Amino acid sequence: MQQIRQGDRRVAVVIGSGSVKCAASLGLFRALKRHGIGVSMLVGCSAGCLYASMLALGKDTAEAAEATARLWTRDVAGHRNRMALLKLLMPRTFGFDGEFGLRSDKVIMARLRTAFGDAQIEDAQIPLYLAATDFLTGQQKIFSRGSIVDAIRASIAVPFLFSPWRIDDRLYVDGYVSDPLPVGVAIKEGARVIVAMGFESPTQERITSGARFAFQLSSILSNNLLKSQFAFHGLAHYAEILPIIPEFTERVHLFDTGKIPYLIEEGERAAEAQMPYLTRLLDADASEAQSRAAN
Amino acid sequence: MKVSVKPMDGSIVVCIEGSVDGLTADELLAKLDEQVDAGKVRLVADLSGLEYTSSAGLRALLGTVKRARNKGGDLRLAAVQQPVFKVLDLAGFTGILKIFDDVPSAVASFK
Numbered sequence: 001m002q003q004i005r006q007g008d009r010r011v012a013v014v015i016g017s018g019s020v021k022c023a024a025s026l027g028l029f030r031a032l033k034r035h036g037i038g039v040s041m042l043v044g045c046s047a048g049c050l051y052a053s054m055l056a057l058g059k060d061t062a063e064a065a066e067a068t069a070r071l072w073t074r075d076v077a078g079h080r081n082r083m084a085l086l087k088l089l090m091p092r093t094f095g096f097d098g099e100f101g102l103r104s105d106k107v108i109m110a111r112l113r114t115a116f117g118d119a120q121i122e123d124a125q126i127p128l129y130l131a132a133t134d135f136l137t138g139q140q141k142i143f144s145r146g147s148i149v150d151a152i153r154a155s156i157a158v159p160f161l162f163s164p165w166r167i168d169d170r171l172y173v174d175g176y177v178s179d180p181l182p183v184g185v186a187i188k189e190g191a192r193v194i195v196a197m198g199f200e201s202p203t204q205e206r207i208t209s210g211a212r213f214a215f216q217l218s219s220i221l222s223n224n225l226l227k228s229q230f231a232f233h234g235l236a237h238y239a240e241i242l243p244i245i246p247e248f249t250e251r252v253h254l255f256d257t258g259k260i261p262y263l264i265e266e267g268e269r270a271a272e273a274q275m276p277y278l279t280r281l282l283d284a285d286a287s288e289a290q291s292r293a294a295n
Numbered sequence: 296m297k298v299s300v301k302p303m304d305g306s307i308v309v310c311i312e313g314s315v316d317g318l319t320a321d322e323l324l325a326k327l328d329e330q331v332d333a334g335k336v337r338l339v340a341d342l343s344g345l346e347y348t349s350s351a352g353l354r355a356l357l358g359t360v361k362r363a364r365n366k367g368g369d370l371r372l373a374a375v376q377q378p379v380f381k382v383l384d385l386a387g388f389t390g391i392l393k394i395f396d397d398v399p400s401a402v403a404s405f406k
Binding site for chain 2 (some may be wrong): 119194198227228230231240242247273277283284
């Protein structure tokens with residue numbers, strides 16, 4: 001039996017959309033680290049981009065948890081975009097256009113700039129791919145170069161809440177609109193073993209406002225899209241995809257940053273259950289690669 | 296992973312325990328293919344002891360479903376545990392496969 005070095009064990013990690021639930025990915029990282037499994041690439045979608053970016057830039061899980069707790073608070077969506085309301089009510093007078101969002105993005109932009117500054121995707125220590133959606137064509141857009149702040153802002157442009165984001169004269173909306181768990185990106189980039197952490201959008205207990213009505217429709221659509229896309233990628237490709245789906249017994253709301261420790265714990269628990277198999281799989285994979293290289 | 300096969304009231308119950316994944320899926324598929332090749336196409340997968348399935352496991356199950364249905368039979372799932380159910384649901388399997396609470400109910404469904 002050939003010796004497998006710990007550095008030989010590497011997986012691609014995909015963090016799907018899921019707002020604050022994406023913090024569970026930090027638990028996944030803890031488990032991977034404890035078992036000596038490295039990460040060859042990181043793919044993020046929507047809020048998953050926040051964690052993918054922090055980890056790819058070299059922050060440890062404690063730093064990433066702390067940074068997102070500061071960044072992703074309720075007040076990022078607490079300020080109305082009054083002009084958007086006027087545009088909605090009187091579209092001809094105020095000139096309704098594609099850059100529509102009911103909430104101001106001033107707070108979230110300031111916080112993204114504080115957290116990431118001028119960092120570029122191509123400068124990340126781990127290859128990083130951030131998924132958004134082209135607002136005009138509906139196609140998935142993968143950012144693998146350029147400003148991390150811009151790519152994250154595009155990927156978290158939750159329809160109706162934040163306006164689509166313009167990059168190089170094109171408008172982008174939230175990545176979940178095209179694929180809430182973009183494992184296809186890792187497959188396209190050549191990953192053989194993909195660990196995918198995805199989350200279903202919460203549905204509303206009561207529909208008491210237009211916003212809740214819109215979010216309910218959005219959740220239904222994105223949950224169905226999540227399943228259909230995962231089914232296609234899981235069944236149509238040779239790559240080994242390990243879905244990690246944390247079990248949240250507590251209800252987690254969009255900005256429940258106080259629950260980040262709980263989310264990390266559940267993410268770690270769900271990931272830990274798969275570590276024995278993942279280690280065996282990666283050992284077998286590395287052993288095969290060593291044999292090929294020796295021949 | 297452990298796979299055992301036993302006949303029950305005209306069906307074949309395939310008991311799958313442990314983890315079905317890239318390292319074990321071929322072995323499972325071979326066992327299931329043996330049954331289908333022998334014309335035993337009323338298949339019930341007893342998943343009470345299955346802890347996890349990756350995409351490779353899903354592909355093995357789906358391949359068997361297709362082959363069994365082409366020959367007039369089916370692969371039906373029984374006693375699926377919650378972690379596995381979540382993966383099956385995420386992959387759309389709950390919409391295309393018949394799933395039962397226990398093995399006797401799945402076997403009875405073929406009558």
